[in-house]
Amino acid sequence: MSTIILSTESGADLSADLAEELNVQVVPMHVIMNGQDYLDGTLPVENIYEHYNQTKKIPSTSATNVHEYQEFFTRIKEDFPGCTIVHVGYTSKASSSFQNAVIASEEMENVFLVDALNVTGGLGAIVLYAADLLKKNPEIEPGSLVEKIEGVVPKSRLAFVPGSLEFLRAGGRVSNLAYLGGALLKIKPRIELKDGKLVSTKKYRGSMEGIAEKLFRDYLSEYEIDRKQLYLIYSVGLDEEIKRRMDEIAKENHFENIKWIQAGAMISSHAGPGGFGVAGLEV
Template sequence: MSKYILVAETGADLPKDIVDKYQIKIVPMHVSFGTETKDDMTFPVSDVFEFYKKTGTLPKTSGSTPSDFEVVFDEIHHEFPDKHILHLAYSAITTCSYQSAVIASENKDYITSIDTKCVSAGQAYLVLTVAEWLENNLNASLEEVKTKVNELISKIHMGFIPGDLVYLKAGGRVSNAAYLGAKILNLSPVIEIIDGKLVSSKKYRGSMLTTGPKLIKDFAIEHKLEKNRLVFVYSGELNSELKEKAEKTASECGFLNCMWISAGCVVSTHSGPGAFGVIGFTE
């Protein structure tokens, strides 16, 4: 049995079967609908889209607070006093969660927090990979674990195409002029997570059925991705035709397995419904 308990935020969008299998503990992030704030993942993602349709205003997302972490850390330590808590944090540049965890773990030498510099399914894939590694390295020291985690952080790549640019515009991530130009030219930006930041790296023309496979091919080549597994992330309802095309393209690129992760409320608030992304590790 592992000497470590893994912790991540709800914004990691970890599938329940993975959480259950590896006993990963989850700390809530938050979404505000006007004056009402709810814990992330306690309501369906569709509520985010419905709120924007009705109000023309995006819900606001916020990171986990020190008290959120204190509750989870204390529960873990009470149940597993001999285990080390390893918090693999949502990108510190994008939210306060990492800093909140540092505050909550002050003077507690049984807690280690590491900024994964990832969000959503990128963070999920990194947490899963660490969990799998720990399962095969039961006696790993904390220094060995930290070295492995930092190695994985340096190798992971995530890029996604937003489902609806109006969400990026409403959230202030693109200007009105850029939004109108993209709509007229039928362009979709690729957003990559680079050193924890969300960066627009290139633009594709066409529908998601065209741009999704392009993203897979380009990402696989540019980042020389490992072929054992490719992770896809999507928001809202998954288009069955896109799923078929994505898996076929991945197979043609030599990937042995595909894994699908549904984006939760935090990321979907910024990407809109219909977003599609790719995550993998450099060889």
């Protein structure tokens, strides 16, 4: 029976400590700023915000390429001889990263790929589900593990509101007219993953504190989330009082384990500072 090694992209926003604890191998995606290519995880998020404040430009992002995946999978196999790799990937509907992983694995044995159709905490929730399953049943067959992971992919629910419409505008995701209207009326979109695609499903108006609470309560009323685990996502700059209040709401709703996930450089390049999101698995 070969050892199963889980892997994913940096877009899952797993902390280095958590990834090490769970033995999840993470391949970096890319952030390009000032003409320099940074591996996601090596660029402090604060540098992105400082760059935007100075230039009014946001970094661009790019997927892990085929060659990087080949090196990544090869290194795992060298570090864990005879292992089987189960890679849970960033949604194929928003990045070429997953397809690049498919191409890279074509001539490799014992590499299984799962398209999570999700990002950040939504992807992280699936990876951590797989890690927990593997921990409880280390003798599980790779095919069975993949089947179980694929079974929870449609149950992973992620919803978030960006902290700054300026970043969405700078990235071409909202028009100037929509930005001006949203800024004047303090309106922010709720972003969710639908069939793997990032879509705006609702708009909230008011202060970020009020919007975060509305988002959270709507999320809990719309989805029957497993109370064993909840993931709260934030980008640097979210007010600590908002985080405290979100903890209170989570506890009021009887979640057993509440884990905060910080959006990394790649996700923050699109969402901006002070964003909030929530992710979990439906029962």
